[in-house]
Amino acid sequence: MKANSLVILDFETTGLSPDVGDRAIEIGAVRLVNGEVTERFQELMNPGQRVSGFIEDYTGISNDMLEDADSCEVVMDRFADFIADDNLIAHNASFDKRFLDAELNRIGRNYPGEFSCSLLLSRRIFQNSYNHKLGELVRFCNIESDGDFHRALYDSEMTAKVWMAMLESMGERYEIYDISFDLIKKLTKTPKNKVNKLLSSYNLSSEKP
DNA sequence: TGCCAGGCCCTCTTTAGGGCCTT
Numbered sequence: 001m002k003a004n005s006l007v008i009l010d011f012e013t014t015g016l017s018p019d020v021g022d023r024a025i026e027i028g029a030v031r032l033v034n035g036e037v038t039e040r041f042q043e044l045m046n047p048g049q050r051v052s053g054f055i056e057d058y059t060g061i062s063n064d065m066l067e068d069a070d071s072c073e074v075v076m077d078r079f080a081d082f083i084a085d086d087n088l089i090a091h092n093a094s095f096d097k098r099f100l101d102a103e104l105n106r107i108g109r110n111y112p113g114e115f116s117c118s119l120l121l122s123r124r125i126f127q128n129s130y131n132h133k134l135g136e137l138v139r140f141c142n143i144e145s146d147g148d149f150h151r152a153l154y155d156s157e158m159t160a161k162v163w164m165a166m167l168e169s170m171g172e173r174y175e176i177y178d179i180s181f182d183l184i185k186k187l188t189k190t191p192k193n194k195v196n197k198l199l200s201s202y203n204l205s206s207e208k209p
Numbered sequence: 210t211g212c213c214a215g216g217c218c219c220t221c222t223t224t225a226g227g228g229c230c231t232t
Contacts, residue, residue: 010231011231011232012232013231013232014232015213015214015232016213016214016215016231016232017213017214017215017232018214019213019214019215020212020213020214021213022213022214022232025232054232055232058232059232090231091230091231092216092217092229092230092231093216093231094215094216094217094230094231095214095215095216095230095231095232096231098214098215098231099232117216117217119217119229119230119231120216120217123217123218123229131229131230132229132230133229133230133231134230134231150232191218192218
């Protein structure tokens with residue numbers, strides 16, 4: 001696993017759950033290495049079923065656009081190669097993890113990395129945000145945006161920017177500049193009212209640059 | 210045909226219910 005290399009991903013899908021037959025229709029992702037985007041991945045995929053009018057409106061992805069796209073199996077095989085052995089991040093990761101696992105399971109592929117969730121982290125680091133939807137966090141962080149949400153690459157790019165803003169905020173507030181994936185995992189399992197104590201104690205026990 | 214999830218998190222909690230997030 002490469003040091004400080006993360007894949008931040010986002011799925012557009014036919015619905016909310018692969019358990020009831022929903023499939024992926026688009027995957028977008030960026031690779032962050034030491035805080036910089038070094039690679040991007042975006043592909044539509046044909047789910048083998050028509051998508052609802054709601055999803056066409058919600059994502060802007062039409063049935064016509066999916067007609068000539070490669071199948072989920074073909075696209076997800078390429079995406080598994082892209083992920084390699086990096087750790088993974090998504091906004092509300094439990095959603096994207098379910099689809100990633102379901103689609104990769106169909107083609108007998110897997111990934112060795114671990115997931116972390118920008119939604120769970122934002123609830124702890126940006127406790128003053130009005131809510132923790134991706135769009136609201138982008139506004140909260142004063143991140144430049146053209147508002148084209150609900151497309152996979154765009155949302156993964158925005159999630160990456162919010163992610164970096166959270167790390168910067170932790171650095172500024174607690175003087176923690178070497179934030180490991182393990183610390184993030186621990187943070188996202190810490191009750192909100194104990195985050196300050198955890199980060200303060202971590203700061204005292206860690207070496208500063 | 211009709212219907213559709215699930216993990217997190219708070220609280221008027223833990224023998225539960227409902228809002229938040231994701232499409």
